[in-house]
Amino acid sequence: MSQMATAATEAEHSSSQLGFRASMSAPGLLVTCVLILFALALVLFLAFRANDGSLMGSGFTVANFITVLGDDLYATVILRSLAISGLVTLATVVTAYPVAYFLAFHAGRWRATILFLVTLPFWTSYLLRVFAWKVVLAYNGVLNSALLSLGAISEPLMIFLNTPAAVVVTLAHAYAPFAILPILVSLQTIPPSLLEAASDLGARPLLAFRRVVLPMSMPGVLAAALVVFVPTIGDYVTPSMVGGPASTMIGSLIQAQFGKANDWPFGAALSITVMLVILLLVALVRLADRKFGSRT
Incomplete structure (x- = not known):
């Protein structure tokens, strides 16, 4: 019984540590995903658009890279x-x-x-x-x-x-x-x-x-x-x-x-x-x- 209690205590401690790490890293991950990865994805999307005078362009092309x-x-x-x-x-x-x-x-x-x-x-x-x-x-x-x-x-x-x-x-x-x-x-x-x-x-x-x-x-x-x-x-x-x-x-x-x-x-x-x-x-x-x- 003591071994089972110890194992349960260790599992609970490990779970709480995992939750603490997740809560501490969440703001950084959110900023990375929203402000960096989203911006990079938007720039990559724009790079393959054709300039028609609008903000986002129209159609897809590789002419810009050419x-x-x-x-x-x-x-x-x-x-x-x-x-x-x-x-x-x-x-x-x-x-x-x-x-x-x-x-x-x-x-x-x-x-x-x-x-x-x-x-x-x-x-x-x-x-x-x-x-x-x-x-x-x-x-x-x-x-x-x-x-x-x-x-x-x-x-x-x-x-x-x-x-x-x-x-x-x-x-x-x-x-x-x-x-x-x-x-x-x-x-x-x-x-x-x-x-x-x-x-x-x-x-x-x-x-x-x-x-x-x-x-x-x-x-x-x-x-x-x-x-x-x-x-x-x-x-x-x-x-x-x-x-x-x-x-x-x-x-x-x-x-x-x-x-x-x-x-x-x-x-x-x-x-x-x-x-x-x-x-x-x-x-x-x-x-x-x-x-x-x-x-x-």
């Missing part, structure tokens, strides 16, 4: 977007890693203050931050004024604003916290005993970093790269404000289709194409991560 794949303009813009996003990701991760390393191992009691400063830009509007960089890089902006006062140039330069470099710098600054935090979490999971063991075995700090810290923090680095790369490839606000015609990215074309052109089906086809390209790149990164993990 146009996207057959026009060199869209291939050029997608490749440019990949290049700019790649440079933004590289610049962001390279500059974020030292900050995360300092926070993880050397910040001490200043860690909370520095983390506050890292997240401080989130207190302001994204548009305000982009506009601030426009003020800095403008023809009569802060950077040209500083160079003029130092005597480095004789007249203001026009090479700072409306260039791909301006887009890279602005996006790298805007997404820096998104790279710092994943790398910091990854570095904090490294046991200090491993570094002490490396030091006891005669490894100098640079060698210990290369053989211990960097390999073990690679999951955080890859996560930071994805967190930065995926949203920046579709950004259209920054290129429109600080970039010129040579900085046009695919997000700007998609926004134009849903806005001025009023061609939602073609804009949806562009969105699906970009999403497939991103999924392919993410799959390649995951494959590289698995191979890297297998070697370590």
Whole structure:
């Protein structure tokens, strides 16, 4: 009887745990299904519709994808977007890693203050931050004024604003916290005993970093790269404000289709194409991560 009572108690406890987990995950599942999966399904539906001037189009066709794949303009813009996003990701991760390393191992009691400063830009509007960089890089902006006062140039330069470099710098600054935090979490999971063991075995700090810290923090680095790369490839606000015609990215074309052109089906086809390209790149990164993990 006692065994049956114990089994019944365990079954009741397991059932209550299952119910608790279901109730806790229900809001997230609801948001995912309604706001994400439904939106993706709607975009996929629109991508195969023909534009007849109405919101949802009429009939089903693959002409939108044929146009996207057959026009060199869209291939050029997608490749440019990949290049700019790649440079933004590289610049962001390279500059974020030292900050995360300092926070993880050397910040001490200043860690909370520095983390506050890292997240401080989130207190302001994204548009305000982009506009601030426009003020800095403008023809009569802060950077040209500083160079003029130092005597480095004789007249203001026009090479700072409306260039791909301006887009890279602005996006790298805007997404820096998104790279710092994943790398910091990854570095904090490294046991200090491993570094002490490396030091006891005669490894100098640079060698210990290369053989211990960097390999073990690679999951955080890859996560930071994805967190930065995926949203920046579709950004259209920054290129429109600080970039010129040579900085046009695919997000700007998609926004134009849903806005001025009023061609939602073609804009949806562009969105699906970009999403497939991103999924392919993410799959390649995951494959590289698995191979890297297998070697370590």
